[in-house]
Amino acid sequence: MTATQIDGRAIAARMMFETLTEAKALADAGWQPRLVSISVGDVAAAELYVRNQQKQAEAAGVEFEARNYPSEISLEQLTGVLAGLNADPRVNGIIIQRPLPAHIPVKTLQKAVHPLKDVEGMHPSSIGNIVYNDLALGPCTAVAAVEILKSLPLKVEGLDVCVIGHSEIVGKPIAFLMMGLGATVTVCHHMTRQVSVHSRRADAVFVAVGKPGLVTGEMLKPGAALIDIGINRVEGKTVGDADFASCAEVAGWITPVPGGVGPVTVAILMKNAVLATRMQMEHYRSAFAIAV
Structure with missing residues (x-):
């Protein structure tokens, strides 16, 4: 099996076009x-x-x-x-x-x-809202990773998902976002005894740890989706947290690094900027409306 590379730049381009249209409408207003x-x-x-x-x-x-x-x-x-x-x-x-x-x-x-104005989605209230499945200005990288998975021909409801990495701004938000979509989620971290046991049974794997080559092909279920969020510099090259060559032989879909999650993250940032503008416009109009 040879995995299909997920084109993050193409996904980002579609998002940016929609954002530009919305930005122009707000500017006109x-x-x-x-x-x-x-x-x-x-x-x-x-x-x-x-x-x-x-x-x-x-x-x-x-x-x-x-x-x-x-x-x-x-x-x-x-x-x-x-x-x-x-x-x-x-x-x-x-x-x-x-x-x-x-x-x-x-x-x-x-x-x-x-x-x-928290377009990065880093404020405690922004992250906390995800627990209540109330996503507005979410953490850009986490939202980008989930949007990439949603673009695949997979039914998210009931999907077995493994998240490797439990940071406050990437791993944990991804887990809650996926649970909000109906997936069954396992979160692995540095104290997980056998990560491969969990990753090998998952239909989709997210990895965001910061260790190049952490995930290998033998850790994946054949045909699974692999969303690699890691960014590392190795011998002058930018690589992810997955060993791309071995994982591409097993996975059904895989994000390259660079060109995968990164472009979509920036597109989400711009989408958040426009959404924040609309939210503020509505807030000011409500707060300072003239009672009739």
């Missing part, structure tokens, strides 16, 4: 979607992400402003900046770029972003 990116210090990795996000934002009809602050900025000053952005109706979404200096905990900043 006087609500031009606008993102503000916050980075701290001189970090080359963050600059690469910012440039890519700006390019994709322009393609999606979303205005984009990149703000960089010196590494010496205090946590109090930065939370003050976020408070100002939260209160500015011209700003519809806030992105916190990582890495951050050691004295600025990323979770504190994520909590400081207003939930209606």
Whole structure:
């Protein structure tokens, strides 16, 4: 068996077209979607992400402003900046770029972003809503991975799913999202005794650990879908958490790295930006409506 490679770029392109249409409609109504990116210090990795996000934002009809602050900025000053952005109706979404200096905990900043402007889906309330199957602005990577699986000719209801990795922003949200869709989910982590026992019986496997080659073909059920979310650098190449060659011989569908989950994640970010704009428009209209 040779797995079908899932074209994440094609999926992302379809999403971006829909997002552009929605963004134009909001702009015509006087609500031009606008993102503000916050980075701290001189970090080359963050600059690469910012440039890519700006390019994709322009393609999606979303205005984009990149703000960089010196590494010496205090946590109090930065939370003050976020408070100002939260209160500015011209700003519809806030992105916190990582890495951050050691004295600025990323979770504190994520909590400081207003939930209606949390386009990354990192605020505790955004992640908590998933438990209640109330997905609005969900964590981009987790939502992207689930959207990819939904694009396959598989019946999600009753599907046996194995999630390898239980991080707060990827693994756990994927598990709750899939349960909300009716799947039966097993979550594996660093204390799971025999990961392969669980992965081998699954119809779909998500892996997001950060260990190249962790998942091999012998760990998969023949014909299963493998959604590889890992991003690792090995000998100058970007690879996922799966050994692509051996997994492609067993799986029915597989995401390449790069070109799989990554493009869809950015498309979800832009979709969130436009959705956040619409939610804010409706909030302001409701809050300041003139009673007749």
